[in-house]
Amino acid sequence: MAEQTRTKRRRGSWRRIPERRLLGGVAAGVSARTGVDITVVRTVWVLLALAGGFGVACYLAAWLLVPATGQRTNIGSAALTDRTGITLAAGLASLLIAVFVLMSLVGAGWVGSFAWTFVISVIGIVLISRNAPADEQVTLRRLADPFIGFTGDTRRSRVALRALIALVLLLAGVTTLLLGHTSTALLRPLAGVALVIAAIVVVLGPWWLRVGRDLVAERQARARAEERADMASRVHDSVLQTLALIQRRAGDPQQVVQLARAQERELRSWLFDGHAPGSMAADTTFGAGVRLIQGDVEAQHAVTVEVVTVGDCSVNENLEAMLAAGREATVNAAKWSGVQVISIYAEVEPAEVSLFVRDRGRGFDPSTVPVDRRGLSESVRARMARHGGTATVQSVPGEGTEVSLSMPRAAGNGSPSPSPSPPPPPPE
């Protein structure tokens, strides 16, 4: 969801977006600003980089001069105070210029065509690597790794072998290319280009692999974080709720024992049999899930839950999350509304599934709910958002509260059971 809001934001000044960066977040910034897909932006940038290094210089300049989101100053302004860095950059640049001048004097004039982009890039790399925030420096180092003497790779013999092969390929390629201009054979330039590319692959291939692996690892970490959030809201719904109930009914030992037993059973079946708390057997329907909520909440909170369902379908992961959110909303109503009757209305339509939980209780002002109250924000809203649904809460102090949940039924999102008839009877 966060991703969506970022793609939507198009106004305001141009910012780099470090959260979505591969390198410096420049492409992400461009994509957010223009609305062009980020992959397209990146592709264009790589093509520009291949065309004489122009894209590389541009990218580094942007990295240096465009501030990141949430920051006012760019890296360049920080670099202005970095005397050592400036000296180093100036030294390197002048050295490079000297080399290029010498080369063009010797007769290899073609190097001059990308000399200036090379100089700008080197200056950029030096300044960014010294002045960028720590995590961006790491990225840059990783990027610059293969150019700065293969640091970090301890197996020198292997590196040397790779460098040797690359050198041979490169030489062969360049020679073929240079000779190709005088001869008429059409295939020669192609072969030359192929050899040069092979040389680049030999040198940079392992590094590319590593970058790819890192990206995969990052994605896995994100998935794990999401799983943790899911687990946290489950624990909140079951264990924490029960503990709160036990505290409230401390005076009634029998109730407490009953609650503790039920919770223990639920927790065991979650931990050891893989049944999520509040979830049902895999083959139940949405309507049955709603009635399960009705039964549980009525039993635990001594309120009446009136349920109306229209249509039905089988439950998948998304709808299970929706039921969990609905359960949380119902429990909330039972605990806070102060009335004895809560209405649930569930409707399964071809395009979406909706669930409404309504009470005529004391209501509240949604803007005054503390941010840390997990119930509504995390268990209901965020849970729905994580599974592609929406949740809205309407409440008027003194009149009651209604929580509306809806979940689109995309392809595979809950196959319809042969409505109107309820689910087939269980086998005898």
Place this chain on the structure above:
Amino acid sequence: MSAPRGDRPRVFIVDDHGLFRSGVRSELGNQVEVIGEADDVEPAIAGIGHTIPDVVLLDVHLPGGGGHAVVTALKATHPHVRFLALSASDAPEDVIAVIRAGARGYVTKTISGAELIDAVYRVAAGEAVFSPRLAGFVLDAFAALPAADQERPSFDPELDQLTPREREVLRLIARGFTYKEIARELFISAKTVESHVSSVLRKLQLSTRHQLTRWATERRLS
């Protein structure tokens, strides 16, 4: 609604549980005039035919046949007697059957005394009274097979479908909104809400829609 009126509706209660009948009687208090009771289909038909009440509170389930048997038996001879179905928890097909037979509404037994009195007055005035559950049943019945019946087209296709507005009103009733709240939500008058509900009731009763019957049978079978 709170003060007793001069023209209190005359009410007849049909339910097989004596305890429930006396409970309803005391809840209605002196707001209405309870003129009779019956505990089964036969005595109900006789009693209602004899006393001619304004409103009959009718249990959906009766030992000697469903509540719809009472409605069907009296509909032709006593068209001015109005029926309000009342039950604890019933299968949708039985509720729909009572409505199709001619009852003006359906409320659940969990309804509060004040709401029940309100419902009785409404039915007496010729309005339709839909509880959230009935609204859900009706939505289900009409939504079940949205396309027109291909095999057996009915005489009046308009009767076979709910308008989007009617559907909207029913959904709000199912969500627990009162007529007044629905009117506010949809920016229409409470009178208009009532006419939508009456129109749904009419469709429910007059539709020859094959599906409606089939829906009921299918539910009963499973």
